[in-house]
Amino acid sequence: MDEVPASLANFFAQAERYLDTVDAAIRFLQGGDPSLAHRIAGRRFLPEGPRFAQLGVAPGGGNDRGGDRGDDDGDDGGGDDDDPLHWAFGALGVADRAKHLASLYIDDLADVVRDGIDPRFALSRYGERLAAAAQSFTPLCEALEGEPTLVDATLDQIAQELCERHRPELVGLTAPFPGNVYGALRLARAIKRRAPHTRIVLGGGYVNTELRELSEPRLFDYVDYVTLDDGERPLLALIEHLQRGEGPLLRTFVRQGGAVCLQTDASLHDVPLRDAGTPTYVGLPLAHYLSLLEMLNPMHRLWSDGRWNKLTVAHGCYWKKCTFCDVTLDYIARYDPGSAEKLVDRMTAMIEETGQTGFHFVDEAAPPSGLRALAERLLARKLAVTWWGNIRFEKAFTPELVELLAASGCVAISGGLEVASDRLLALINKGVTVAQVARVTRAFAEAGILVHAYLMYGFPTETVQETVDSLELVRQLFAEGCLHSAFWHRFAATVHSPVGQRPELFGIRLRPLPAVTFARNDVGFDDPTGVDHDWLGEGLRRALYNFMHGAGLDEDVRSWFGTRPRPGRWSGRRQQGRAVVPAPAVAPDVIRRALRGA
Structure with a gap:
């Protein structure tokens, strides 16, 4: 007989409690019953399943190498030592503490649906x-x-x-x-x-x-x-x-x-951006959507906690040169900057419709000139809003411009660092260097703006050494306060990107595609370096999880990589049966020197 998944075993054992609390938990996450936070935060109201195991220790505590946590005995405790969430919420963060616990409760229920009803299901x-x-x-x-x-x-x-x-x-x-x-x-x-x-x-x-x-x-x-x-x-x-x-x-x-x-x-x-009209949410039950706080990171929570009206500063990308990107497609290739005055008009209309003053600009990369004009118009019209968006970490974002953006309501930005290697950044044609990214992100952080970086691994010809060095520089960026959050993406070649269209320039060979009648975008390729990027990715994700919780920033980055489970071509070395990645070849103070202008 197959073993019952932990999610289902827990649900069956506490089914009545789930039935008694699910409506209240949903209502709380919809913002409809804030006083319930006190009961939820006490950890006696909601049943707790496998997702709560991560609360056993704070990130980095003990020998944490992957976000695994010890078992939680459920003791509410009174002192800080007995409270595994005190590091995140302190004594007064009751509402956020309760939102996090209720989010884990919802995650447990989602796992029940996936494991017991429909394996295709996930919350998002x-x-x-x-x-x-x-x-x-x-x-x-x-x-x-x-x-x-x-x-x-x-x-x-x-x-x-x-x-x-x-x-x-x-x-x-x-x-x-x-x-x-x-x-x-x-x-x-x-x-x-x-x-x-x-x-x-x-x-x-x-x-x-x-x-x-x-x-x-x-x-x-x-x-x-x-x-x-x-x-x-x-x-x-x-x-x-x-x-x-x-x-x-x-x-x-x-x-x-x-x-x-x-x-x-x-x-x-096509309709130009200036004439595209104002997005509307009429007909959507906005009050019924849930605000979730799953990861205890202030930048990460923006994606799931709260509502954001969506707009773009411009259509397309003003850079449109990155070799991994689908730069031949219209949503990237056709750059059409909008009017700041009209953009603020649209923001005003959306505020009147929704009652919400939060905005997320979903550009591929919002242009610095457009953001400057937007900030100036927001300040001139005294429109109090909160906003964030996606940018390139380019030198046009001077400390003066960053302060202007912060004054206009900017609270966070995200952007692509991709690989923290100047050789690979040049191959990507990113138009930035690691030192430049450090200075720009530090300017945002010093202005009180949260910074998220999109990271990439497995780009053609990327070596193990470059991956380790990239992780080391990312560690330094977190340690110096330049980054608050990040995410590693595994590189994928697409038929619409320069890499997919001219693979010979990047030292790879594309695998032939079969006859396609439906979807055609990703294309497999062979990289002569033979690096096991799947295995490296596990270590990168473990490290980043801890960095985003302020943990492990003094660790040797090699410690995040465990035993390599399968044979194959490998440019590392073996030591007592353990695959060991090379030590970083970059100095431990590269980012600090870049910030000092050295």
Whole structure:
């Protein structure tokens, strides 16, 4: 008999307590019952499952090498020594402490759904593996037409209720990521069965990057149209086409005679950013969304805690030279800066609609000139807002500009450092150096602005030594207060990037792709360096988890890498059966000297 997963064993043992508390916990995370924080923070109200094991010790305590924590005996304790969360919340942070505990409670329930009901389920994605690099539509189709799970049945019911309430003639579904695709098609399937004459159009980031060569007719059993790139003009053209029974379409896939064809009229042009209009949240139950605090890091919480109105300072990327990026696609390649005055007008309208003054600018890289103009207009119009966004760590962000941004309401920024190696940054064509990134991030940090860095490993020709050196420089950036948060991404070659289009310039060989009828973007490659990046990635993530909690910053970075479990080409050395990465080749004070201008 298979062993029962820990999540399910815990749930079965405490099922009645979960039933008694789930509504209250949801209500609290929706912001509807703040006084409940005191009971939750006492750790006697909510049942605690496997997710709470991480509370056993503070990060870095004991011999922590991966975020694993000792068992928590559940003692509420009165002193600091008995309180594993005192380091994070102190004595008065009751609301945040309770939010963190309630978030772990929700994570436990999500694990129950995944382990006991539907293995495709996660809180922020559903059926992601079905759509990730899905060269064939068959796995998605089989899942859609297979025996429905409880999650499927719930989505079907929601779709049918919405269809009955609104009786739409046209439904638009956006799928920005692989984890949204199955859910979108599940909704489309339910709508088609409830109201077969309703037209459905699919778009979004996943479509724009993965489905540009779509030839799979079965997709159109669920949707009628698939549009590429910016959606405003294709959608307007489609609406006019449906109303008149004719008319040109723009970048729109349809099925005709059993085959997929792309219809696009060159006389139609995209709507410029200045005329794109103001986003609206009308119809969304904003008060019902949950604010989660899962990781005890002030920068990381911005992604899940609280609501942010979404806008862009500009369309596309003003740099658009990074060799790993899909720079040939419209959402990167077509740079269209907006008007700061109009942007502030839109912010004002969204505040009036939502009652929320928080904004997240979701640019690929917001231009420094655009952010300066925005900050000046916000201050001139005395509009009190809180905002954050994505940038390049470039020298245009002087301490003077950074202080201006902070004065206008900027509380955080994120940007791509990628690999902390000047050789690899040059190969990436990032246009920055490690020293420059250190100075820019320090300027933001000194202005009270949180800084998140996107990091990359496994770039073509990257050696073990360069990976270790990169981790060492990241450690120094955290230790010097330049970074507050970061995330390691494993490099992937795509057909729309310079690496994927000219692999010979990067010393790699692409693996041939089979015939593709559905998604085509990621492409496998062989790197002659033969480095085991999968294994290195485990150590990088362990180190970063601790750095983000202020732990392990004095450790030798080699200590984060454990035994390498499998044989293969390796440029490290073995010592008593243990694979050992080389010592950092960079000095331990590189970042400090860069900050001093040495």
